[in-house]
Amino acid sequence: MTPPQMKALVYTAPSQFSIWQEPVPLPAKGQILIKGASWTKPNIMLRNSDVPYLNQFLPKIIPGHEVTGTIESIGEGVDGYAVGDRCVVEPAVFCGHCFFSRRGNAVMCERMGGRGFTIHGGFTEYILTDATRVFKIKNLADEEAILIEPTSCAIYAMDRLxxxxxxxxxxxxxxxxxxxxxxxxxxxxxxxxxxxxxxxxxxxxxxxxxxxxxxxxxxxxxxxxxxxxxxxxxxxxxxxxxxxxxxxxxxxxxxxxxxx
Ligand SMILES: [Zn+2]
CATH class of the missing domain: 3.40.50.720 (NAD(P)-binding Rossmann-like Domain)
Structure with a gap:
C-alpha cells in the first residue's frame, strides 16, 4: 500500500520553487508530527523564501524558518502533549557537542543550524520535530504565533542591552x-x-x-x-x-x- 503523501514547497535555486509529493513522516521515539499552518496560510511568512544562500546547505530545501501548527501525532516516550494541541517550534538547531553547546551557551554554538536552512522548514503539510523543540500556544492566532521566534530574539537583545x-x-x-x-x-x-x-x-x-x-x-x-x-x-x-x-x-x- 502506498503510504499517505504530503505536498511540500521546495526551493531548488534562487527564485525557483516547485511542489513535491513526499510520504508523510511518522514520528519516532521522542518526536512529534505537526500539521503546519503555513501551508494553508501561505501569506503567514515567506520571509526566507528568496534568499540565495539557502542552497549552500542543501541542494533542495523546504523553506520556512518559523513553524506554527497543530499536533497531528506523537511518538513513543513523549509526555505532556496531546493530538490537537496548537504549538510553535524552536527553529534553531544546536549541535550539543561543541565547546559552547556543552557549557550551556548553545546560542553561541559553533555548528548552529536552522529550520528552513540546514533542515527542512515549514512550507509543507506536515513537519517532523524533536518533542523538546515544541512549545504549546493557547491565546494567539497563527499569524501572531509565527512571530514568537523573532520576538524572542528581540527580547534577548533587550536583555543584552x-x-x-x-x-x-x-x-x-x-x-x-x-x-x-x-x-x-x-x-x-x-x-x-x-x-x-x-x-x-x-x-x-x-x-x-x-x-x-x-x-x-x-x-x-x-x-x-x-x-x-x-x-x-x-x-x-x-x-x-x-x-x-x-x-x-x-x-x-x-x-x-x-x-x-
Ligand atoms: Zn554546538
Missing part, C-alpha cells in the same frame, strides 16, 4: 525585527526612538503602527544624504544603536553609536 530609563535609541532597519526592537525600547524606558531605513513599504508600516518617535528615510541610491541629516539633527549621537550585524560594518553606523 540592559537599557537604562531615558536613553535615546537609533534603530537601523524597519523589517520585523527592527520594528519589534523599536517597540520594546519604547516600552522599556527609551525617551526617544529614531528609526532609519530606506523609504518604502516597511517604513510606512513603521509609521502606521507608531513603532518610533522619529523616522529618517534613506534614498537607496544615495544613503549618505540621509545619514548626514541624522548627524545634523542628532549631533550628540545615541546611547543605543541596534541593527543587523551587516549594518555595523558601515563606519558611519559605528560613529552614530559613539557619544560625542
Amino acid at each position: 540592559q537599557v537604562k530609563v531615558g536613553v535615546e535609541a537609533l534603530v537601523i532597519g524597519a523589517g520585523p525585527s527592527g520594528l519589534m526592537l523599536a517597540q520594546l525600547l519604547k516600552i522599556n524606558g527609551a525617551s526617544k526612538v529614531v528609526i532609519v531605513a530606506p523609504a518604502g513599504s516597511k517604513m510606512e508600516v513603521a509609521k502606521r503602527i507608531g513603532a518610533g518617535d522619529e523616522y529618517v528615510e534613506l534614498d537607496r541610491t544615495d544613503t549618505q544624504a540621509g545619514w548626514q541629516t541624522l548627524k545634523k539633527t542628532h549631533s550628540r549621537d545615541f546611547d543605543v544603536v541596534v541593527g543587523s550585524r551587516h549594518v555595523f560594518a558601515l563606519p558611519s553606523v559605528v560613529k552614530m553609536a559613539v557619544k560625542a
Whole structure:
C-alpha cells in the first residue's frame, strides 16, 4: 500500500520553487508530527523564501524558518502533549557537542543550524520535530504565533542591552525585527526612538503602527544624504544603536553609536 503523501514547497535555486509529493513522516521515539499552518496560510511568512544562500546547505530545501501548527501525532516516550494541541517550534538547531553547546551557551554554538536552512522548514503539510523543540500556544492566532521566534530574539537583545530609563535609541532597519526592537525600547524606558531605513513599504508600516518617535528615510541610491541629516539633527549621537550585524560594518553606523 502506498503510504499517505504530503505536498511540500521546495526551493531548488534562487527564485525557483516547485511542489513535491513526499510520504508523510511518522514520528519516532521522542518526536512529534505537526500539521503546519503555513501551508494553508501561505501569506503567514515567506520571509526566507528568496534568499540565495539557502542552497549552500542543501541542494533542495523546504523553506520556512518559523513553524506554527497543530499536533497531528506523537511518538513513543513523549509526555505532556496531546493530538490537537496548537504549538510553535524552536527553529534553531544546536549541535550539543561543541565547546559552547556543552557549557550551556548553545546560542553561541559553533555548528548552529536552522529550520528552513540546514533542515527542512515549514512550507509543507506536515513537519517532523524533536518533542523538546515544541512549545504549546493557547491565546494567539497563527499569524501572531509565527512571530514568537523573532520576538524572542528581540527580547534577548533587550536583555543584552540592559537599557537604562531615558536613553535615546537609533534603530537601523524597519523589517520585523527592527520594528519589534523599536517597540520594546519604547516600552522599556527609551525617551526617544529614531528609526532609519530606506523609504518604502516597511517604513510606512513603521509609521502606521507608531513603532518610533522619529523616522529618517534613506534614498537607496544615495544613503549618505540621509545619514548626514541624522548627524545634523542628532549631533550628540545615541546611547543605543541596534541593527543587523551587516549594518555595523558601515563606519558611519559605528560613529552614530559613539557619544560625542
Ligand atoms: Zn554546538
